[in-house]
Amino acid sequence: MKKVVIREFGEIEIPCKYKLDLNKTRVKDCTGCWSCWLKTPGRCIYNDLDEFYKAYLDAEKVVIFAKVSQGFISGNLKTLFDRMIPLFLPYISYKTGESMHLPRYEKYPDIEVYYQGEFASIEDKKIYEDYIYRTFYQFYSKCEIKTITQSSLEV
Amino acid sequence: MRTLIINGSPKSKNGNTEIFIKKFLKEMKAPHEICYAANEDKLQIANYMKQFDTVIVAMPLYIHAMPGIVMKLIECMEPAQDCGKSMGFIVQSGFMESVHSKYLERYLSSLTKQLNYTYLGTVIRGGSAGIYMMPEKMNKRLFKQLSTLGEYFERKGTFNMETVEEMAKPCKLSKGKSKLLQLLSGIGLGDNMFWNMMLKKNNAINEKLDRPFVDKLSD
Ligand SMILES: Cc1cc2nc3c(=O)[nH]c(=O)nc-3n(C[C@H](O)[C@H](O)[C@H](O)COP(=O)(O)O)c2cc1C
Numbered sequence: 001m002k003k004v005v006i007r008e009f010g011e012i013e014i015p016c017k018y019k020l021d022l023n024k025t026r027v028k029d030c031t032g033c034w035s036c037w038l039k040t041p042g043r044c045i046y047n048d049l050d051e052f053y054k055a056y057l058d059a060e061k062v063v064i065f066a067k068v069s070q071g072f073i074s075g076n077l078k079t080l081f082d083r084m085i086p087l088f089l090p091y092i093s094y095k096t097g098e099s100m101h102l103p104r105y106e107k108y109p110d111i112e113v114y115y116q117g118e119f120a121s122i123e124d125k126k127i128y129e130d131y132i133y134r135t136f137y138q139f140y141s142k143c144e145i146k147t148i149t150q151s152s153l154e155v
Numbered sequence: 156m157r158t159l160i161i162n163g164s165p166k167s168k169n170g171n172t173e174i175f176i177k178k179f180l181k182e183m184k185a186p187h188e189i190c191y192a193a194n195e196d197k198l199q200i201a202n203y204m205k206q207f208d209t210v211i212v213a214m215p216l217y218i219h220a221m222p223g224i225v226m227k228l229i230e231c232m233e234p235a236q237d238c239g240k241s242m243g244f245i246v247q248s249g250f251m252e253s254v255h256s257k258y259l260e261r262y263l264s265s266l267t268k269q270l271n272y273t274y275l276g277t278v279i280r281g282g283s284a285g286i287y288m289m290p291e292k293m294n295k296r297l298f299k300q301l302s303t304l305g306e307y308f309e310r311k312g313t314f315n316m317e318t319v320e321e322m323a324k325p326c327k328l329s330k331g332k333s334k335l336l337q338l339l340s341g342i343g344l345g346d347n348m349f350w351n352m353m354l355k356k357n358n359a360i361n362e363k364l365d366r367p368f369v370d371k372l373s374d
């Protein structure tokens with residue numbers, strides 16, 4: 001299976017086609033310029049993620065090892081999420097009863113998320129998980145949040 | 156009461172957030188300081204805010220939450236040493252129904268308590284993406300709501316919940332409204348008309364559906 005790994009913690013090696021190590025890569029922050037929608041459709045003004053976008057769209061599964069930072073995803077991972085907007089169209093669909101951007105591409109990968117960190121309460125854990133599920137729902141991906149066991153990581 | 160306003164928009168002084176802040180401050184008697192997350196050192200802002208009793212963070216909604224730069228600022232924040240400090244938020248977004256900001260609101264409310272601040276609430280406004288391009292008078296009602304909110308805030312140190320509720324409307328789209336909007340966009344009207352107008356203006360209309368990151372052959 002074609003996999004992409006986005007990593008903020010841990011060393012468990014998974015065979016994959018592309019790896020984005022967020023401990024070593026600082027993703028450039030979205031500037032909110034909307035060039036990716038209105039000037040150069042599908043392309044960001046920055047090209048630091050071009051290889052990542054290709055691998056992401058080609059993958060069947062994207063595995064994310066995310067940190068918990070102040071009870072949320074890290075700023076660096078959040079910036080990566082912000083920079084996913086070129087993969088979608090500006091056009092809005094209301095078919096599901098709420099606003100949702102249309103897909104730009106034919107398919108998007110399934111997402112598997114593992115996270116590491118503590119929460120102050122069960123509600124805080126839910127805030128974190130609900131946010132991740134919501135994001136990938138809007139990104140047209142199936143998403144599962146899992147706890148780490150060796151067997152869950154086998155290919 | 157010393158209040159610091161933080162502008163969390165990546166567009167800094169050129170975005171809608173700045174307009175929201177300016178209108179919020181309009182009817183206030185005392186001047187207030189504004190920090191810009193996009194242009195200033197995040198650690199410095201996080202340290203500087205310790206000198207204030209109240210902090211208001213205003214930001215656009217980005218992918219159902221705060222922009223990456225605001226999360227980086229939040230990562231620099233430490234719990235307040237003394238009690239009695241408070242924090243509130245203003246979140247404005249593109250989609251017209253404000254329910255999209257609920258995920259963020261839950262987080263901000265929890266974060267504020269963890270930072271040992273009193274949570275003043277989150278002012279949420281949808282349908283705000285085009286404000287910076289619109290003539291002033293088209294947003295008269297919104298601007299009035301913001302200045303009323305600011306004037307009340309200066310007197311009472313908190314948000315007027317009635318105004319907050321009013322601004323958050325519509326929270327969700329009714330069945331009829333989403334059907335109508337879908338119908339309009341199907342025939343090229345509604346907000347999709349706006350995107351096409353902008354694409355034409357930028358000479359990019361023919362590329363609007365481009366897929367630069369997949370091989371053409373395997374399409
Ligand atoms: C990367 C990015 C992500 C966005 N995500 C959302 C979103 O999830 N929901 C929404 O309603 N609007 C979203 N928006 C729209 C902005 O919230 C809206 O345009 C806002 O008015 C921008 O404020 P500013 O000009 O102060 O930066 C997004 C905009 C950008 C650039």
